[in-house]
Every structure is written in C-alpha cells, then in structure tokens.
Amino acid sequence: MTERLYYQDCYLREFRAQVVETADAGRRVYLDRTAFYPTSGGQVHDLGVLTASGKEIAITEVADEEDGRILHFAAAPIAVGSQVHGSIDAARRRDHVQQHTGQHVLSAAFIQLFNMPTVSFHMGEESCTIDLETSGLSSAQAQKVELLANEVIAEDRPVSIRFVPLEEARKLGLRKLPPKQTGDLRLIDITNFDLTACGGTHVRATGQIGSILLRKIEKVKQGVRVEFVCGLRAVNTARRDYTTLTEAAALYSSHIYDVPEQVRKSLAEAKAAGKTQHKLLEELAELYAERLLAQAAGSPQIITQFFPDRDALFIKLLAQLVIVGNFQIGA
Numbered sequence: 265m266t267e268r269l270y271y272q273d274c275y276l277r278e279f280r281a282q283v284v285e286t287a288d289a290g291r292r293v294y295l296d297r298t299a300f301y302p303t304s305g306g307q308v309h310d311l312g313v314l315t316a317s318g319k320e321i322a323i324t325e326v327a328d329e330e331d332g333r334i335l336h337f338a339a340a341p342i343a344v345g346s347q348v349h350g351s352i353d354a355a356r357r358r359d360h361v362q363q364h365t366g367q368h369v370l371s372a373a374f375i376q377l378f379n380m381p382t383v384s385f386h387m388g389e390e391s392c393t394i395d396l397e398t399s400g401l402s403s404a405q406a407q408k409v410e411l412l413a414n415e416v417i418a419e420d421r422p423v424s425i426r427f428v429p430l431e432e433a434r435k436l437g438l439r440k441l442p443p444k445q446t447g448d449l450r451l452i453d454i455t456n457f458d459l460t461a462c463g464g465t466h467v468r469a470t471g472q473i474g475s476i477l478l479r480k481i482e483k484v485k486q487g488v489r490v491e492f493v494c495g496l497r498a499v500n501t502a503r504r505d506y507t508t509l510t511e512a513a514a515l516y517s518s519h520i521y522d523v524p525e526q527v528r529k530s531l532a533e534a535k536a537a538g539k540t541q542h543k544l545l546e547e548l549a550e551l552y553a554e555r556l557l558a559q560a561a562g563s564p565q566i567i568t569q570f571f572p573d574r575d576a577l578f579i580k581l582l583a584q585l586v587i588v589g590n591f592q593i594g595a
C-alpha cells in the first residue's frame with residue numbers, strides 16, 4: 265500500500281519519497297508515499313515532476329491500483345531505491361479541489377432542497393457533471409440549489425477530514441457510504457452542511473471553492489444531468505459568456521440583455537422575407553414558363569434551357585408550371 269499523503273493534507277505540494285518498485289523499464293513507478301492524487305471517484309489525476317539525482321522527470325498520469333498502490337507513469341526511467349523529491353502541479357490541483365469540493369456542496373444542496381441524490385460525478389477538462397436520481401428538474405429548482413450552494417461558499421464553512429470505523433460511520437447519517445470498505449472510513453465534513461465518505465482532495469473551507477455556476481440541465485436515462493463549473497472555471501466561463509453576448513449585442517447594436525428579443529425579431533423578419541421571396545419566385549417562374557412555352561417548337565414541344573444562376577427550388581417550380589400545361593421538359 266502506498267501512503268497517501270493527500271489523505272491528511274490536501275494542500276501538500278512537495279514531498280520526499282523512495283522508489284520501492286518499478287515496471288516497464290523504470291517508467292512505471294511505485295513510491296512508499298506520495299502526494300500525487302490518482303484518477304478515482306470522478307476526480308482526475310495530478311500532474312507534476314519527480315526529481316531523482318538532480319534530474320526532473322515528468323509524471324504524465326497517476327493510477328489507483330486495486331491492491332491500494334498508486335502507480336506513477338514517468339516520462340523517463342527512474343531506478344528502484346532512488347530517493348525522489350515530488351512536486352505536483354499546484355494550479356491543476358487547485359482547480360480539481362475547487363470542482364470536487366464544489367460537487368460535495370452541490371450534491372448536498374440537491375438533497376437538502378429537493379431530496380435528489382447524486383448517483384455519479386464526472387470531471388471534464390472544461391466543466392463537470394453530476395447525475396441526479398430524479399424524474400425532472402426545473403430551472404427554478406436549479407436556481408434555488410445554485411443560490412444555496414453559493415451561500416454555503418460565502419459562509420466559508422470549515423471542511424475537515426476525519427477517520428472513523430465503518431460501524432460508527434453508519435450511525436452518523438452520511439450522505440454517501442462506499443459500497444465496500446475495509447478499515448476506517450475517511451469522512452469529509454462541511455461544517456453543519458454535509459458529511460460524506462470520500463477519498464478525494466478538498467478545500468480547507470468552502471470559501472476556497474470560490475463560486476458554483478450551474479450550466480446545462482439535460483434528461484438522461486437514469487435521471488437528470490447537471491453541468492457545473494466552480495472557482496476559476498466559473499470566472500472563465502462567465503467571461504466567455506459575456507464576451508460572446510457582447511459580440512452578439514454589437515451585431516444588433518443593442519444591450520446584451522436585449523439580445524434574445526433582437527434574435528426573435530430577426531427570426532420573424534427572416535421568416536416574413538422568406539415568404540415574400542417565395543411568392544416572387546413563383547411569379548417569376550410563371551413568367552418564364554409562359555415565355556418558354558411560347559418559344560418551344562415541334563410536336564411534342566421540347567424545352568431545353570440552362571439556368572446557371574438559379575437554385576433547385578426555382579427549377580422545380582418552373583418544371584411544375586410547364587408540366588401543368590402538358591408539355592415535356594428537356595434536360
């Protein structure tokens with residue numbers, strides 16, 4: 265078993281360790297202890313470097329093995345027995361911690377307000393999602409949850425880690441109990457708001473989550489999927505939304521909040537213009553048909569005409585009008 269330093273301290277960025285085993289010619293590395301978080305529980309792995317004999321080697325992936333060991337994928341070989349200095353990518357970890365703890369707050373808010381349990385969590389490159397066990401979620405409900413989650417963030421409630429035996433944990437009314445567990449459970453306690461078992465990395469107080477912004481809500485097979493962003497991702501997303509809206513508003517020379525009304529107006533105008541255009545096209549086709557029929561010689565009359573600038577709709581209209589007069593069309 266690898267000693268997981270992040271279990272006690274999610275803010276540990278630098279550590280010392282020893283290489284206890286390797287595979288793949290030294291590129292798969294097992295340490296006696298590590299602060300690197302492996303991909304698990306919906307949270308993505310850390311990146312960083314291991315420095316061995318003065319040489320920095322990038323860690324490109326970290327995996328959680330079933331036997332409790334953590335596997336580090338190294339960009340260059342590292343020898344067994346080496347003393348290494350580990351350093352994890354702090355910005356990436358902070359982002360993951362914000363998204364992941366934000367998910368705890370959000371899941372608890374969905375339970376408290378509407379009794380909708382979270383059945384799964386996914387952390388993506390740009391946004392995260394949770395799947396809720398529910399038959400539906402209205403936009404008004406989502407906004408209430410978003411508000412409560414952000415109030416909990418604004419209250420800056422302490423988030424603590426503690427280890428308790430399974431039997432004791434059962435009595436504590438946890439939001440989520442892991443399906444199989446041996447030994448003590450690691451509980452994440454958001455003061456007076458949420459208590460759950462989790463092996464991930466979390467903030468020290470909810471204020472560090474920064475903010476939670478709910479995004480797309482969609483029906484999925486087992487319930488409802490809610491997309492969200494936390495912390496700096498929320499800032500980046502809001503910035504991108506605002507830039508997009510500003511660009512759209514400039515096209516209409518309007519305020520950003522008037523964009524939907526302007527779009528509705530434009531769509532209605534385009535629809536009306538389409539109708540007028542179709543009527544004019546019909547009239548033009550009638551004129552062409554009359555002229556072509558008058559010019560066509562022979563029996564049966566054969567019309568051969570090439571329209572390089574007209575679209576298929578016009579040709580179809582024209583053909584129909586000519587056929588109505590029981591004439592054949594030539595290609």
Ligand SMILES: [Zn+2]
Nearest residue numbers: 462463464465
């Ligand atoms: Zn967690």
